[in-house]
Amino acid sequence: MTNSGLFPVRHGVSYIKHKPEGVRIMKNQILLVPCITMIALVVGGCATTGGEARTSADDAEVITATGATLVVHGMSCPLCANNVDKQLLDVPGVSDVLVDMGTGEVKVSFAPDATVTRGQLVRAVDRSGFTLAEVRVP
């Protein structure tokens, strides 16, 4: 019996409790599919991450100002925006982060004598999972 051709309809518990050997073998083989899927997820996930954000010559430049403003896109809820805070506060020398979810502006303050580079800020936003649209340095 079939239901609109999508899946076989299997009525009755007896079928389940006494599955034919062929069904069990087939299902064991099918187990390979999710295993391959899991491997693909890992490889794909790592590959698309690309070892973090693209770098450029500017990224090595130390920001001499006392802070910077980043424009970040995609921060649609408070809990997810907190990922930006956490990643930027993990950057050595960053002392404070203020997120304006409405404009996407993230104001980053540096500790005195901190040597924060543009690349560190770019990578932090990349690790947070959002899209960096602009870096403004006064």
Added chain:
Amino acid sequence: VRARNATCMVRLCGMSALLAVLLSAPVHAQEATNTPAATQPSVGKWYLREKVQVVGLGKDPETGDRGARKVISTTTLTRGLTRNLSASVELPVTHSTEKKADGASERGLGLNDPSVSLKWRPYQRDLSPVDSVRLALYGGLELPAGSGGFGSNSVDPFAGAVLTAILGRHGFNQSISYKLNTGGRSAGSRPGDGPGDALRYDTAYLYRVFPAVYSAETTAATYLTLEMNGQYETNGDNEILLGPGILYEARTYALEASAGFPVVRDVQDRAKTDLAVTLGFRLLF
């Protein structure tokens, strides 16, 4: 009748998918209570989620039980591995009170099969400070580590995809997944724990009621949600719950509550769901 209902279910899935495509112009990370989302914690961060679901069940045609109440507590711990990849462990614990055919009550407590999974986000388009569209694929294994009669004694793989879209105050999630039952059978405390494979299809809409506009002063947001959670099992059982919910999100935690009312109960091999109420807590650290 079952064939007709299955056809209706397929049409419903198709309409949901079409709606997802139409709304997917822009998107991002609002997640309703019982519907997956294409979201994950950032690299090296943890996301803890605790859900307690109280489910009222009707008569069980297999055991003859008059009814049952299940309290299912699900703990999920997720870690961001890379920008687009996360790993999760889920531990569901069930406490059941069953009213037997002879009128006596029987209580049980046990661990359902725990699961491990990966979620990979191959597509992300952040269109503005708020709007975003994301697609994630996920897959994993339910492990035969259940206890107290709630385990299935089989390794059951599952895989799925979820599309999340956020446009201003509107959020939309559409998820579909398939779990392969490799031979075991649990006590069937949850839809999909029965003897057949399970196709799960979930749709969620979220509306941000407060604040209307985000600003630098925003530290929390409140959403109203509407979810449709469906589960089709290859033994022919099909059940769809529809219900409202509320989600309060602060910067590091969230609180949620939702109710699910059955709108389709084409179920013959297990007890039908009368009502499901869920309370939840989320923590990012």
